[in-house]
Amino acid sequence: MGAEFFVCNLGCKVNRAESDALVRTLVAAGAAAAGRDEAKVVVVNTCTVTGEAEAKARKAIRQALAGACDPWVVATGCAVAVAPEAYAALGARVVVVPEKDAAAARALELLGCPQAGCNDACAPPADGPLKAQGLKGCGTLGTRRILKIQDGCDNRCSYCIVHVARGPACSVPASRIAVQLRAAEEEGVREAVLAGIDIGSYLSEGKDLCALVEGLLAATSKLRLRLSSLEVQHASDRLLGLMAASDGRLCAHLHLPLQSGCDRTLALMRRRYDTALFAERAARARALMPRLALTTDVIVGFPAERDEDFRESRAFCEHMSFSRIHVFRYSLRPGTPAAALGPAVPPEEKAERAQALRTMAAAMRRADLVGRLGDVERVLVERSGQGTSESYLRVGLPAGPLPGALVAVRFSACRDTLMYGTPLQQED
Numbered sequence: 001m002g003a004e005f006f007v008c009n010l011g012c013k014v015n016r017a018e019s020d021a022l023v024r025t026l027v028a029a030g031a032a033a034a035g036r037d038e039a040k041v042v043v044v045n046t047c048t049v050t051g052e053a054e055a056k057a058r059k060a061i062r063q064a065l066a067g068a069c070d071p072w073v074v075a076t077g078c079a080v081a082v083a084p085e086a087y088a089a090l091g092a093r094v095v096v097v098p099e100k101d102a103a104a105a106r107a108l109e110l111l112g113c114p115q116a117g118c119n120d121a122c123a124p125p126a127d128g129p130l131k132a133q134g135l136k137g138c139g140t141l142g143t144r145r146i147l148k149i150q151d152g153c154d155n156r157c158s159y160c161i162v163h164v165a166r167g168p169a170c171s172v173p174a175s176r177i178a179v180q181l182r183a184a185e186e187e188g189v190r191e192a193v194l195a196g197i198d199i200g201s202y203l204s205e206g207k208d209l210c211a212l213v214e215g216l217l218a219a220t221s222k223l224r225l226r227l228s229s230l231e232v233q234h235a236s237d238r239l240l241g242l243m244a245a246s247d248g249r250l251c252a253h254l255h256l257p258l259q260s261g262c263d264r265t266l267a268l269m270r271r272r273y274d275t276a277l278f279a280e281r282a283a284r285a286r287a288l289m290p291r292l293a294l295t296t297d298v299i300v301g302f303p304a305e306r307d308e309d310f311r312e313s314r315a316f317c318e319h320m321s322f323s324r325i326h327v328f329r330y331s332l333r334p335g336t337p338a339a340a341l342g343p344a345v346p347p348e349e350k351a352e353r354a355q356a357l358r359t360m361a362a363a364m365r366r367a368d369l370v371g372r373l374g375d376v377e378r379v380l381v382e383r384s385g386q387g388t389s390e391s392y393l394r395v396g397l398p399a400g401p402l403p404g405a406l407v408a409v410r411f412s413a414c415r416d417t418l419m420y421g422t423p424l425q426q427e428d
Contacts, residue, residue: 003030003031003032003040003111003112003113004031004032004033004034004038004039004040004041004069004111005026005031005032005033005034005039005040005041005042005043005107005111006033006034006035006036006038006039006041006042006043006064006071007019007022007023007033007042007043007045008036008042008043008044008045008060008064009045010044010045010046010047010053010056010057010060010077011045011046011047011049011053011077011078012047012049012195013146013193013195013228013229014148014151014195014196014197014228015045015047015077015078016146016195017146017147017148017195018045018077018100018148019043019045020145020146021148022043022045022103022104022107025104026104026107026108026111026113029108029113029114030113030114031107031108031111031113036063036064036067037067037068037069038068038069039067039069039071040069040071040072040110040111041071041072041073041074041107041110041111042064042067042071042072042073042074043073043074043076043103043107044057044060044061044064044073044074044075044076044077045076045077045100045103046060046075046076046077046078046079046080046087047077047078047079048077048078048079048081048082048161048162048165048333049078049160049161049162049331050328050331051331051332052331053079054079057075057077057079057080057087058087058090061073061075061087061090061091061094062090062091065090065091065093065094070093071093072093072095072110073091073093073094073095074095074097074103074106074107074110075087075088075090075094075095075096075097076096076097076098076099076100076102076103077100077165078161078162078165078166079165080096080097080098081098081099081100081164081165081166082161082164082165084096084098095110142189142382142403142404143188143189143190143191143380143381143382143403143404144189144190144191144192144193144380144382144388145184145189145191145192145193146192146193146195146228147177147180147181147184147192147193147194147195148172148195148196149171149172149177149194149195149196149199149202149212150169150170150171150172150195150196150197150198150199150201150202151166151167151169151170151172151196151197152166152167152168152169152170152197152198153166153168153169153197153198153201154168154169154198154201155198155231155270155272156270157259157269157270157271158268158269158270158336158337158338158341159269159299159302159330159333159336159338160333160336161333161335161336162197164335166197169197169198169201171196171201171202171203171204172204173204173205174204174205174207174211174212174215175205177212177216178215178216178219181216181219181220181223182219182220184223185220185221185222185223188404189223190222190223190224190380190404190405190406191223191224191225191226191251191380191388192216192223192224192225192226193225193226193227193228194212194213194216194225194226194227194228195228196228198231199227199228199229199230199234200230200231200233200234200235201234209234209239210236210238210239210242213225213227213239213242213250214242217246217249217250222406222427224248224249224250224251224378224380224390224406225249225250225251226250226251226253226392227250227251227253227254227255228255229255229256229257229297230254230255230256231256231257231272231273232256232257232258232273232277232278232281232282233272233273233277233281235254235256235281235284235285237284240284240285240288240289241288243285243288243289244288244289248378248390251390251391251392252289252291252292252293252390252391253292253293253295253390253391253392254285254292254293254294254295255295255296255297256278256281256282256294256295256296257296257297258278258296258297258298258316258317258320259271259297259298259299260298260299260302260305260309260313261275261298261312261313261314261315261316261317261320262275262305262309262310262312262313262316263275264309265302265305265309265313268302268303268304268338268341269299269302269338270337275316278320279316279319279320282294282320291372291375291391292391293323293324293368293390293391293392293393294320294321294322294323295322295323295324295325295326295392296317296320296322296324296325296326297325297326297328298313298317298325298326298327298328298357299328299329299330300313300327300328300329300330300350300353300354300357301329301330301345301349301350301353301354302330302338302345303330303338303341303342303343303344303345304341304342304343305330305345310353314356314357314360317357317360317361317364318360318364321364321367321368322361322364322368323364323365323368323391323392324361324364324365324368325357325358325361325364325365327354327357327358327361328354329350329351329354330345330350332344365417366414369393369414369417369419370414372391372393372411372414372419373411373412373413373414374410374411374412375410375411376408376409376410376411376424377389377390377391377393377408377409377411378390378406378407378408378409378427379395379397379406379407379408379409379421379423380404380405380406381397381401381402381403381404381405381406381407382403383403384399384402384403385397385398385399387401387407387409389409389419393417393419394417394418394419395409395411395418395419395420395421396418396419396420396421397409397420397421397423398422398423400423401423401426405426405427406426406427407423407424407425407426407427408423408424408425408426408427409421409422409423409424410422410424
């Protein structure tokens with residue numbers, strides 16, 4: 001009987017980075033990755049950002065319990081940190097580990113493998129090369145790697161429970177990130193996504209986010225960097241200038257969560273900006289990078305959001321011409337200040353507002369794709385016939401360029417959300 005495991009990841013890029021690091025730790029200790037139905041231990045890394053995310057976590061745990069091997073299920077992550085008792089009650093074989101840094105050690109114990117030490121809460125170790133092992137369920141161990149550079153949050157937005165689940169902001173030491181990144185480049189990784197709960201608050205070894213990025217660009221030669229979600233107040237002139245001057249090494253793609261285009265709602269959300277600042281930063285970024293891809297998140301149906309507030313938010317989004325909008329219906333998180341606000345928006349109205357915004361967002365995305373026809377961008381080939389552009393578009397390619405290649409592509413057509421192009425030049 002082997003020591004087989006499966007990791008089920010739910011949630012954000014930070015969760016993905018943590019799950020991948022957990023996989024690396026388990027393999028380094030001698031365990032073998034397997035499919036969910038063959039695993040003796042299933043680790044479920046949960047998310048609590050919405051009620052739907054928690055429902056998915058419970059479903060994933062129940063599905064794991066039904067596995068043919070009667071596996072132990074290690075439940076960890078944000079949802080478990082907020083409500084451990086609720087997840088422990090799902091079954092006798094559910095092992096609740098609220099502390100993410102302890103999940104690997106508990107899984108190894110259940111697998112009967114020697115433990116390779118405890119993970120650091122901000123940056124799990126086990127950075128050895130795994131590219132050639134063909135691990136199942138590892139989303140970012142190939143041509144793209146997600147690196148967690150920061151964890152926790154001090155913002156305490158009124159709707160959010162994540163600061164309870166993850167605690168105060170903390171940063172991974174810059175020197176450790178540089179070592180991880182150089183190792184990734186040596187393994188053949190061509191793009192690294194710098195992820196965190198609030199990466200703009202990064203501060204370690206005297207370096208803020210911009211100084212960190214400058215150092216990482218200098219420490220590597222071929223690998224390109226991409227920022228994950230960034231709060232708009234942290235989109236400084238210095239950071240935007242670095243992005244514009246990087247010749248594609250720092251992708252011209254900004255994900256700036258708006259959450260609402262109505263100042264009244266932003267104040268109720270306790271966001272640290274208004275629409276004027278958001279518009280000014282976006283305009284500055286586009287002045288420096290005319291082909292910038294600007295994406296965002298928007299919540300509809302926030303408590304006390306009036307019809308006129310939603311219309312104001314929708315109009316602002318239309319004015320911003322986002323490349324992509326992720327639309328979320330407000331989900332009440334018990335224990336947050338927003339839970340005490342009222343009146344609540346009826347579910348049917350939330351659904352109508354979400355649909356209206358998604359319809360507009362789809363048209364804006366289509367316009368963005370059409371507007372990029374004829375552009376040339378570097379595309380990272382991730383599998384045969386498909387890659388990801390600097391502007392974070394999925395790109396269909398003719399057969400030829402191998403996975404891991406970074407190819408200059410001229411966009412020639414688009415269909416739905418997929419761009420198509422002709423390779424012009426492959427870089428070393």
